[in-house]
Amino acid sequence: MAEYPGSEHERRVPAADLADGVARIFEAAGMGPADAALLADSLVHADLRGIHSHGTLRVPDYVKKLTTDGVDPRAVPVVERRAGAAIVIDGANAMGQIAMDLAMRTVIEAAGEHGIAMAAIGRSNHCGAMDYWAMRALPHDMIGIAGTNALPTMAPWGGAEKLVGMNPLAIAVPAAEEPAIVLDAAFGMTAHGKIRVYAQKGEPIPEGWATDAQGNPTTDAVAALDGLILPAGGHKGIGIGIMVGLLSTLLADAGYGLESGNMEEGAYVGRDGQFAMAIKIDAFRPAAGVKARVDQIA
Known part of the structure; x- marks a missing residue:
């Protein structure tokens, strides 16, 4: 290795x-x-x-x-546009966590009024694990949804060129007595960062996770960092990843794929995109009953 x-x-x-x-x-x-x-x-x-x-x-x-x-440590993201429950956040080239914090606070407030709200975030950067953001909605008896684009690490099903990012999606659903049901998943066989963890420990990755730079299947974590991550579920995983990427970028004019981070006039400009949603359960059915049913399902 x-x-x-x-x-x-x-x-x-x-x-x-x-x-x-x-x-x-x-x-x-x-x-x-x-x-x-x-x-x-x-x-x-x-x-x-x-x-x-x-x-x-x-x-x-x-x-x-x-x-x-080039990420601005003192940047202040702002609400660029708002039409009722539809919100656009200018991330201002801040770390993505700072932009997502504003986004989740804003959609939670808007969902309280409108029942459901969504924010599109542009000019952003890496925002960490997505469950952190979806779970922000839980104390408000709301369902939280959050997604982000990412630099390409996967090829389309049957291809050999990096064109699709991991583009993770998180959904958090509150419960009454049981722990909330939370999904946080990227749509490759693993996250790029997890391969880095294996590489740091000097351990092999499981078979079927990745290829090396020449497209050969590998369990060498370091070689996999230069290769491709394989999609989970084949064409279905690639398809979901593409759609999460589109939701994360189109509505805020963020960069898709290799456009995520770029140089403009000699300066780095964050072009990651995210989206954040909050759904007020009481707008559909009494929250207590819904959370009790989640307990039964859990």
């Missing part, structure tokens, strides 16, 4: 201490205290839920984005 410089030692730390330390790192990278704390909380949340591909593993990448890759 190819070598990858990973950590030789692992140790456990309290989640609150980890979040505080990560927030301090982001402050040192130029973020304000509140935004740094939000960014750190999203990463620690992912680690606590076992989504290490979107957890504190991302800290070095995020620092690089904030300090050398």
Whole structure:
């Protein structure tokens, strides 16, 4: 197996201490205290839920984005346009978490009035694990839905060129006494970040996850980082990934596929796109009854 410089030692730390330390790192990278704390909380949340591909593993990448890759650590996303429950958010080239925070707060407020609301987010960047955002709706007796585009790591079914991103989707449905039912899934066999976790540990990935740069099936995690991730469910996985990418980009004029991040007039401009939705259960049926039924299903 190819070598990858990973950590030789692992140790456990309290989640609150980890979040505080990560927030301090982001402050040192130029973020304000509140935004740094939000960014750190999203990463620690992912680690606590076992989504290490979107957890504190991302800290070095995020620092690089904030300090050398052109993401604006002090950007303030704004509501660019609103027509009732239809909302467009200008991410202002901030980290995606800052834009998604505004988006979820806005759709939750709008769904309270209209029953359902959706925000399209443009000029954004990587926003972490999507379940973090969908779950924001749960305390409000709402169903949360969130999706994002991503740089291509998959080929269309039967192809050999990276054209489709993992484009994950999360849906969170509240329950009464049981834990909420939450889906957070990309539409490849695995997430690119999970392959990085295997590479850091020097472990092989499962068969059927990826190919190397020449298109050969591989279990070498480092070789897979240069190759293709295989779609889950073949053409169905590719199809769902394409549609999530379209929902994440078209309504906010964000970049699709290789357009996600680009240089404009010599400066990096984040062109990731996301979408966020909130559905007020009481607008359809009494929330207590719906959540009790979710308990039965769970």
